[in-house]
Amino acid sequence: SQTIHQWPATLVQPVGSPLSLECTVEGTSNPNLYWYRQAAGRGLQLLFYSVGIGQISSEVPQNLSASRPQDRQFILSSKKLLLSDSGFYLCACRGQGNTEAFFGQGTRLTVV
Amino acid sequence: DAKTTQPPSMDCAEGRAANLPCNHSTISGNEYVYWYRQIHSQGPQYIIHGLKNNETNEMASLIITEDRKSSTLILPHATLRDTAVYYCIVWASNTGKLIFGQGTTLQVKP
Numbered sequence: 001s002q003t004i005h006q007w008p009a010t011l012v013q014p015v016g017s018p019l020s021l022e023c024t025v026e027g028t029s030n031p032n033l034y035w036y037r038q039a040a041g042r043g044l045q046l047l048f049y050s051v052g053i054g055q056i057s058s059e060v061p062q063n064l065s066a067s068r069p070q071d072r073q074f075i076l077s078s079k080k081l082l083l084s085d086s087g088f089y090l091c092a093c094r095g096q097g098n099t100e101a102f103f104g105q106g107t108r109l110t111v112v
Numbered sequence: 113d114a115k116t117t118q119p120p121s122m123d124c125a126e127g128r129a130a131n132l133p134c135n136h137s138t139i140s141g142n143e144y145v146y147w148y149r150q151i152h153s154q155g156p157q158y159i160i161h162g163l164k165n166n167e168t169n170e171m172a173s174l175i176i177t178e179d180r181k182s183s184t185l186i187l188p189h190a191t192l193r194d195t196a197v198y199y200c201i202v203w204a205s206n207t208g209k210l211i212f213g214q215g216t217t218l219q220v221k222p
Contacts, residue, residue, distance in 0.1 A: 032208055044156070044199075044212040051208045059209075090155050094210065100146065101210055103155030 002027040006091045006104030013111055019064075019078040021107055023091030026072070033074040034092040034101070035066055044090065050074060086111045115139065116200045118216045124194075126222050130187040134200030137181040143204045145176060147185045149196040150215070156199065159185065190220045 003026040013019060025031055035047045046059045048066035056066050063082050067075045074091060088108050094101040117135040124130040136145065146161040160167055160174045162183075167174045173186040187194055199215040 032210075034210055036212075043214045044150075046209065046211055049208050049210070057208060088153070092155075092210070100158040100161060102158070106153075106155050108153075 002031070002093055002095060002102045004091055004093050004102055004104035006107060008107060009105065010108045011110070013081050013109065015083055015111055016080050019076070019081050019085070019109070021076040021089055021091075021109075023074045023076075023093075023104060024072055025074075025093045028072070028093065028095040030071060030096065032094040032101075033068060034094075035074065035076050036090040036092065038088040038090065038106075040087070048076070081111045083111050085109065115202050115211070116213050118198075118200055118213060120214065121217045121219070123219050123221055124187075124190045126192060126220055127189055130185075130190040130194065130218055130220070132185040132187075132198050132200075132216050132218065133182065134184070135182045136200070136202045139180050139202050140204065142206070143202040145174065145180075145183050146201045146203055147172070147174065148199045148201065148212075149194075150199070151193075151196045156212075159198075190218075192220050192222065194218065195220045 005024045032051050034049045036044045037047055038044050049057050050068045064078050088106050090106045091104040092101045144161050144163050147159040148156040150156045160169055160172050162174045176183045197215040197217050199212050
């Protein structure tokens with residue numbers, strides 16, 4: 001079965017600092033990969049998804065970017081964090097076919 | 113945009129069946145119905161999915177209407193640990209996007 005590694009679990013960063021969140025996947029190849037953000041008390045907002053290496057689709061204009069340098073690695077980045085970037089960031093993975101998506105345990109980011 | 117509509121909240125008594133409805137009137141023929149739940153501060157957890165037949169697993173049952181325009185997730189004997197936000201999603205294998213709606217907050221009460 002698929003396993004998603006997402007770290008760190010919590011992160012406190014000052015405004016204007018850079019961000020790099022990494023997600024790696026085991027147990028599947030050529031998966032679809034996703035980054036979501038969840039603000040406090042809100043639903044899951046799809047930020048980026050990728051159907052293959054180097055292929056990134058952005059869903060919402062924002063201060064963030066994503067990259068997929070390897071098949072099972074998905075990175076979320078920012079050059080300068082804003083207060084509004086605070087939230088719970090989740091990475092998800094879906095294998096080929098009509099399979100379910102698996103989620104990581106998330107990173108809770110607080111920008112201060 | 114999410115293609116499903118769910119009530120924002122529901123209550124259920126512990127030990128009773130919880131029936132969570134979902135409308136997906138614009139579902140396409142190749143789209144499956146998926147259900148996930150999210151317990152506070154955790155990543156969403158897969159529950160069940162189906163195309164047009166009813167499905168059952170160790171967690172829940174999924175009832176899909178014949179016209180596929182709506183479905184119901186059934187937790188047969190709800191426990192306090194089933195308190196969570198439940199998301200209904202329609203999704204096709206050839207679609208990259210996975211969009212969540214606002215979900216239903218289920219509160220199981222003793």
